[in-house]
Amino acid sequence: MTFTLNRFDLTAFLQSTLAEDLGGPLGEGGKDVTSEAVIPADAIFSGVMDSRVDAVIAGLPIAEAFFRYLDPDVEIEVLVAEGEAVAAGTDIMRLKGKGRAMLTAERSALNTVQHLTGIATMTNDYVRRxxxxxxxxxxxxxxxxxxxxxxxxxxxxxxxxxxxxxxxxxxxxxxxxxxxxxxxxxxxxxxxxxxxxxxxxxxxxxxxxxxxxxxxxxxxxxxxxxxxxxxxxxxxxxxxxxxxxxxxxxxxxxxxxxxxxxxxxxxxxxxxxxxxxxxxxxxxxx
The missing domain is CATH 3.20.20.70 (Aldolase class I)
Structure with a gap:
């Protein structure tokens, strides 16, 4: 997956966002204490991301990048296109990979998609008007x-x-x-x-x-x-x-x-x- 925007450093964004959540960079003291304590290191999870409201989706490539940053072998199927309007209840991404990595990336990925989708959805309301x-x-x-x-x-x-x-x-x-x-x-x-x-x-x-x-x-x-x-x-x-x-x-x-x-x-x-x-x-x- 390649996602690029002019004047946007995706890798730096991933690193700084995760470091904020983990208390520092990975390998330099930053960690998810809950997942490390509760989830076995070899646990494999599957996951489904869905929209619980009618929405215009934005940010899925960045969410995908968060999961891949922590687990390069994660299997991800993106189910809708950026800018696509979906109905409430629509599945928008499926994942399978290391449980700890998924839980660690979850909040950063969701925050990004929720925020950008909110903007795209409001924008589309105005455009249609x-x-x-x-x-x-x-x-x-x-x-x-x-x-x-x-x-x-x-x-x-x-x-x-x-x-x-x-x-x-x-x-x-x-x-x-x-x-x-x-x-x-x-x-x-x-x-x-x-x-x-x-x-x-x-x-x-x-x-x-x-x-x-x-x-x-x-x-x-x-x-x-x-x-x-x-x-x-x-x-x-x-x-x-x-x-x-x-x-x-x-x-x-x-x-x-x-x-x-x-x-x-x-x-x-x-x-x-x-x-x-x-x-x-x-x-x-x-």
Missing amino acids: IEGTGCILLDTRKTIPGLRVLEKYATRMGGAQNHRMGLWDAAMIKDNHVAVAGSVDEAVRRAKEAGVEKIICEVDRIDQIEPALAAGATNLLLDNMEPATLRGAVTLIGGRVPVEASGGVTLETIREKAETGVDYISVGRLTQSAPAADIGLDFAPV
């Missing part, structure tokens, strides 16, 4: 420190597109930047003069649109605007740059905002507030 509008759902930088790449991977599995990955791949001029620069156009001008190619400018008033565009903004973020205001802003912009709506978006409001003609809607709660999915794993001795 705006089907047919032509609007694209984006995530944000509101991620748990250290987990951004994984969480943004999960939003893709749910059907969204990634916004900028960090502070390095695009400029986003927000109210604090404007406050220091003195105006929207001055902030945009400074970014343009610095050679930044993609300049996203947040505006919360209609009268900021033309100055931002004149100064060189390549994208506009319309912040906390009601649908009627968004519709007027889209008409004024007239397709000159891509337009994103953001702020206070919920499942109840996203459709109306998408129908105003904006190109994108970004939703922070996809990664900030998604509940973990109820994913279970039951073992039995062989």
